[in-house]
Amino acid sequence: MSSSRRVAVVTGANKGIGYAIVRGLCKQFDGDVILTARNEGNGQEAIKKLNGEGLKPMFHQLDLDDVGSIDRIKDFLQKTYTGIDILVNNAGIAFKMAATEPFSQQAEITVATNFWGTLNVCKGLFPLLKPHARVVNVSSMASQYAAKKCSDEMKSRFIAPDLDQAKVEQLMTEFVNSAKDGSYEKKGWCQSAYGCSKIGVTLLSFAQQKEFDKDSRADIIVNACCPGYVDTDMSSHKGTKTIDQGADTPLYLALLPPNTTSPKGNFVSDRKIQTWP
Template identity: 50%
Template sequence: MAKVALVTGSNKGIGFACVRALCKQLNGGIVYLTSRDEGRGKTAVEELKKEGLNPSFHQLDINDQESINRLRDDLQKEHGGLDILIQNAAIAFKNKDPTPFAEQATITMATNFTAHLNVCRTLFPILKPGARVSSLSSFGAVIFWDKIREDLKKRFNAVKTEDDVIKLMAEFVELAQSHKHKDKGWIDSAYWATKMGVCALTKIQGEAMLADSRDDILVNCVDPGYVQTEMTSGGGNKTTDEGAKTPVYVALLPPGTKTHGKMFSDCKVINFW
């Protein structure tokens, strides 16, 4: 049976390159390119069709639970579930953006962590046996870990449940809103904080899948590297196709692989926390 894959936030950048790579590597597979904006998404699909590829399109706004629900229902109806999920959708404020940090923290957390978690909670129940989840984190999570205070590191190391991670992320936003985050050991990067949240969440989710009745489901996260995208203002040292390499590698880990809840960089596990 043909595998069904889906990439969030994939009308451009790394997500678009992930769709391209999956279309090439999934023999006979069905690959969904998703976008919040239907017009941009369909334009992206047509670009790939000009390359001789054949992705499908589905509208998805990860900040809209009804949109996520529609996607889940359609995948279940049309395909009986999902085999591959690459969680790519995310936002980042530019370094020179004048938006107050409190607002940056609130908005970034809402998309990069809370909406990410909502997609997981909605789509994980329809993952098929042998499914793979590849969530994009960032090397910024490693920098974040190096810079935060030791007592905060201990609290991250102590997380056991999704709710534990949610509480840490909510605390960061609350402290940022009162300008007290640095006093409590956090640092001035909402993006890096959210990506550390993705790493912590991935650890919990990967371990939880070991007890799932469906066999061989893996949840891991990825540092794609410093990639030439709008988010980096084109300043990366990797092309988008190069940035897609590790997310797709994790999405295609072979049956029987035992790596779960880890972060990959350059197609290798990195243990930084």
């Protein structure tokens, strides 16, 4: 029988910012917290570490790049709970500056996980969101920097009033195709696989809020955010914020009280709404 207990799900939470988001939710959220990771062993290790602090998150495997894995967590959540209260799409990848893979490959792989993987998790789990649910898509200021470097024509597509999810998907498809045939700069994109993938995450969040505004479930809010420059494997530990400081804005957005009017469908950094792009 499904439990009416509240539940929060965090992706990519075996380490880094996602781990700290789980830690924060365990302390601040009245409900079950599900730490997900693509690698079961790494996820269980993280659970053990948090248990050592007296915290009791649960584990479920979730790989953004594997639709079977998304189906399995969906099935588990559907059987176990009456719906999802918080979804934090935190998992992401970035090639290192010194990476030798060609740009086309970096673009395809980065967009596959950061954009398409995140989108597939949303497609799978959004039907389970309860009224008043909060969704946080961890993007990056890199999305803003990259967007500013794109052509004026491209920028106008990023701020088009009729931007919807299909148009965001089209943009990401065009970016990867143009990275593959070498025409990306001519088409108005900039040379940042990570930045452009996060343009997709930020724009997706804007488009998703428009859909939630029309949804019969009341008061579902989605925001994109930047955690700041954080000391994690992704930043090669050069980031200036601790993981708990990086988790602050995602946690603030995940815990927005019922019937919040702002931030809602925004891009947020340091708890403040950012102009776009």
